[in-house]
Amino acid sequence: MAGRSSVPSEQRVFSLVLALVVSPEGLTKRELLSSVYGYADRYVPGEPSAALDRQFERDKDQLRALGIQIDTLDSPLEPGNNQLTRYRIAKDRLEFPPELQFSERELVLLRLAAFAWREGSLSAESRRAAMKLEALGAGLELQHLGVAPSLGTAEPAAAPLQRAIDEGRTVRFAYALPGRESALQRHVAPLRLHRLDGRWHLISWDLERSAERTFLLSRISGPVRVGNERFDPELRERTEHALAELIALRTERRAQLRVRRGGLAESRLASRADAVTPVAEDPARVDLELGLLDWHILADELVGYGAEVSVISPAELRDLVVAGLRAVLADHGGGHRA
Incomplete structure (x- = not known):
């Protein structure tokens, strides 16, 4: 029997919405339960699950309560057969009405909200769900969907680095470079985390080389070790110069x-x-x-x-x-x- 899922409800419901929107022909309950993140981990082919069915019905009720209308399409071959009923959400019902306008400040706030969503934990699971939907013939076209979510994995190095920045402590970590078999050990004063070119960077002062250094968080391998040693607060003044050089490099x-x-x-x-x-x-x-x-x-x-x-x-x-x-x-x- 399928067990209780540990998937947060908001991630499961989001994945359900994504599935229902990107499939213009609709998906059957079986296709949804077997492919959508939050259901698929408990779905067993050929084995009935009353608990999973009830969860699916509650999630549909939640979407309707939010004002998201779900269309149900009967099978032309067997009308009334619930196993063949297809579900979908019409994309035009989620679009902004043409009379709705945003001020420049409101657009900035919306971009910040989208940025925060992009950096959340909703990542690999949704990517796997999208691939499963494509395999079912959903024809996932993000350009037609109207959104282009950036579903990237969370950076495990971010939390300890931010803590070290806040506390003014030095850090050590292993850093992998292309073409090198082994990672290099780094000992730096972390000054700032900055997102540029779609990726997180650490702006720092290399304590062994006495130079400004910028590192990609995605290339930090293994744990970040936060030391007891505190770095000179005046090093923070170098942050803007290092950031300007980073932006100049991207322009070049x-x-x-x-x-x-x-x-x-x-x-x-x-x-x-x-x-x-x-x-x-x-x-x-x-x-x-x-x-x-x-x-x-x-x-x-x-x-x-x-x-x-x-x-x-x-x-x-x-x-x-x-x-x-x-x-x-x-x-x-x-x-x-x-």
């Missing part, structure tokens, strides 16, 4: 990409692009120009989009993406065809 490094319209790549990359240009000879594609901080990080992201994106320039980035795609091909047993 440029990439030209060609992406498929309506896909995940466009939804994620267009919001970071400085220029978006339609491709005259190919209406299904669009060219993006964006700044970046790290060739390897962007290359890893582009590999994940597969055929949705190609690199126009620079050659360094294109070579990294090609190498990444070849590595994926080799991992899946296709190395002999490369």
Whole structure:
């Protein structure tokens, strides 16, 4: 018998809404229970679960109480068969009415709220749910959905680093660099956490090299060790200079990409692009120009989009993406065809 789920209700309900919106043809209860995060961990094929059915009904009631109308579509082959009934949420019912306008201040607050949501724990689970929905034929098109949620994993290094920043204490951690087999040990005064280019960075003062250093949190491997040693508070004055250099680097490094319209790549990359240009000879594609901080990080992201994106320039980035795609091909047993 399926056990009680530890999934927070708001994450389960969000995943249910996502499933119902991105499937224009609707999904049956069985398809929802077997694929949506919060249900799938308790769903056993062929085994009835009264508790799971009751949870599904309560969640539907909760959505209706919030004013979200769920459509039910009878099967044309067997009207009245509840097992074949399909559920969906019409996207136009979630869109803002045209007469609704926001002031500049309200838009700023909405962006901050969206930023806070993006940085929450709702991440890998929703990504897995989206992949399952695509496998069911939901045709997940974020461009048509009207939102492009950035579902990234939480940074485990963030909490101890922020505590060390607040308390003015030094930290030690292992830092992995591309092309190196072993991580390097770092001993720094952490000055500020800053998000740029879609990723979290630590602006710091390297105590061993007596220099400003910026680290990607995603490359910190293992635990962050917060020491008892306190750093000189005057080091905090270097933060703005280090941040300015980081922004200048992003402005200097440029990439030209060609992406498929309506896909995940466009939804994620267009919001970071400085220029978006339609491709005259190919209406299904669009060219993006964006700044970046790290060739390897962007290359890893582009590999994940597969055929949705190609690199126009620079050659360094294109070579990294090609190498990444070849590595994926080799991992899946296709190395002999490369």
